[in-house]
Amino acid sequence: MEQTRMISPIFKQIDPPQRFLMGPGPINAHPRVLRAMSADMLGQFDPEMTEYMNETMALYRQVFMTQNQWTFLVDGTARAGIEAALVSLVEPGAKILIVRAGRFGLLLSEIAERIGAEICTLDLPWGEVASLGQIEAALQEHKPQVLACIHGDTSTTMAQPLDSVGALCKKYNVLSYADVTATLGGVPVCTDRWGIDVISGGLQKCMGGPPGSAPITISDRAAEHIMARRHVEAGIRSASLTDGQRSRISSNYFDLAMVMDYWSEKRLNHHTEATTMLYGAREAACIVLEEGLENRFVRHKMASTALIAGLRAMGLTIFGDDAHRMANVTGVWIPASVDGDKVRMRMRDDFGIEIGTAFGPLTGKIWRIGTMGYNAVKHKVLLTLGALEAALAAEGFKPPRGAAVDAAMASWP
Template sequence: MTITKQLHTPPRTIMTPGPVEADPRVLRALGTPILGQFDPAFTHIMNETMEMLRELFQTKNKWAFPVDGTSRAGIEAVLASVVEPGDKVFVPIFGRFGYLLTEIAERYGADVHNIECEWGEVFDPETVIHEIKKVNPKIVAMVHGETSTGRMQRLKEIGAACRNQDVLFIVDAVATIGGTDVKVDEWNIDALIAGTQKCLSVPSGMAPITYNDRIEKIIMERKKVEKGIATKADAQTVRLRPNIISNYFDLSQLQDYWSERRLNHHTEATSMLYALREGLRVILEEGLEERFARHRLHEKALVAGIKAMGLSLFGDEHSKVPTVTCVLIPPGIDGETVRSTLLKQFGIEIASSFGPMHGKIWRIGTMGYSCRKDNVLFTLAGLEAVLIRNGASVNAGAALQAALEVYEEEVALSSL
């Protein structure tokens, strides 16, 4: 008989674009005793979570709740519930996750139109707006922060253009929500998808979403057709399309579950909801503006250290996302050897990249609970040591001094 040892995970400093280190308060919440999913104490927790999500998303939307599953589950739930076969969906692509939006929309029968820009850049909003007028889509689906390239797209002007042309604007903000400003209502975002495993500092397993009455109207019209109770006008509006393919990702059923009716759809992931509630509580306790400022500070220190070391950043710095820093791998250096040594010798994990950037850049995340001074300094020190060990030419000692200078300047400014 084989005796299985007790679970033991090695200590890690996780500086990837996700998952990140979970806040200890969140981990403690995961150990909270289980309640039944219709226990009044638990439904109260559900309501609290919805209210805190509205604050995080900066929205007055009625619907703000998590879909059980990773971030991709939230993306699929929104698109599956809104996309009808033959719908025109416009997806501007500036990294890996634009391709994901495209694939999911196509799986639900959409006629997808794409434009692309070089990885490391973003679109001029006017370019996107011009294409919206040209294509006249039902939906524009777009990524806010691309972890594959470390870039962040301006959305405010695009959202305004979508609203003016009665186009639905759906945004993947998985990499940015909780780490930088995302204004759902002000930017005219109709549906937004987030994730727990990045700036929320909660383990992967839930995808918080929000959507407005424009999205809900489509969902409810579709539900009428499926139940055979649509009026002639309803039927013409939705073209008598087939049923929503997915049961699990059907927002009409999910919102019934999260409404006062509490119609059973699935068994809620009780412990994960505890974790999400605590993660949201911690964020709001810190304050959104203070949290965003913290992410900017540690990003600034990391970037200063990387440059002082003699390394170069990848991509247009004007469109850099504050939560991910992409570093060009020096010539003659094996990026995977550096990553492996950094993990083995220091317990620090940074990420490689995808597609055309694979083997060319490292991606270092400063997200949520991982976004701390000690983590930034430790990562810079470890990276410098491993690069020297692998024969790279770096400015020894300069990285930490540059980062410390940033932190000391911050202390001086805060004391004024």
């Protein structure tokens, strides 16, 4: 008797729908990045692999606009970079001052709380940024060990000015950290000019890659602090730390001292490098630098300016202050007469275009539209505006037909 074959249910080959990801991120990855990520594996200590690591460090020094020796990748999404920075900088019980003006400032608090830090905050209404005077006053009041902030908070679409913040922190002997996930590769991240000690980012926004790798750069001053904590763990006392500050880093995976040893010429094993993500991160940086940083910054600004011109031509109101708006994510007030989620659904289902909703006090009040990386181009901005116009009209809001695309085209040089 013929044996009956048991056929297990199988899933189809992955074939996601093609969409323009015009929200606050992730965005569509550049095809070159995806092709690079399909290359074959290498052993983590093969000389070809370690050379790729060295090349990646050199490339990201240029992207971060820095001379920092310690510029490399943390394996994991952008949040991995944030957590590695805070876990390695902040001892349990030490004071950290966090600038909070959006969802991702709150994230810094969530991570610092798990570390056991004493959290001090400079809280601002969502959509505002901190002035240098406010930051200095908070430093004087709280006397923290570390200041942490978000450069571009996509939850509010505002960019926190960072000029002179590093110098201010040095004046008060405070280490400084900034997350630039939303701005790296599309907006100037002037690491050396700002004097920020540790800056981390991600690939999935202006860099035009997928989530999964977190570029980071660390000043010599911060590296000394991080390595001193590692020496404490090994039983070596550092004169620069008081007894109350001496503590081992609570994470193994996110211990930057150990990761730095891995990326150094020592090549001390810490983890198996995410080879495919390294290929993608390296290619993303190559694309950015081939275009040229200044050219790239201009392109992002042009795309954002055109989008805003189109939105205003539709009779929509832009969220926030023009002076501090990110050049790659725009917030727009949802008209009171329409259901914002239904408009987004129409754009996705009818046009294959995704825009973002909002968090916290802005939930249901604004849409967030990204013009980043591979998507910060004229035709994608025009298609997004045309789709939004049609979706609004279908939901009862009657914008002047064609005005948005015309205004955007007129604003594009």
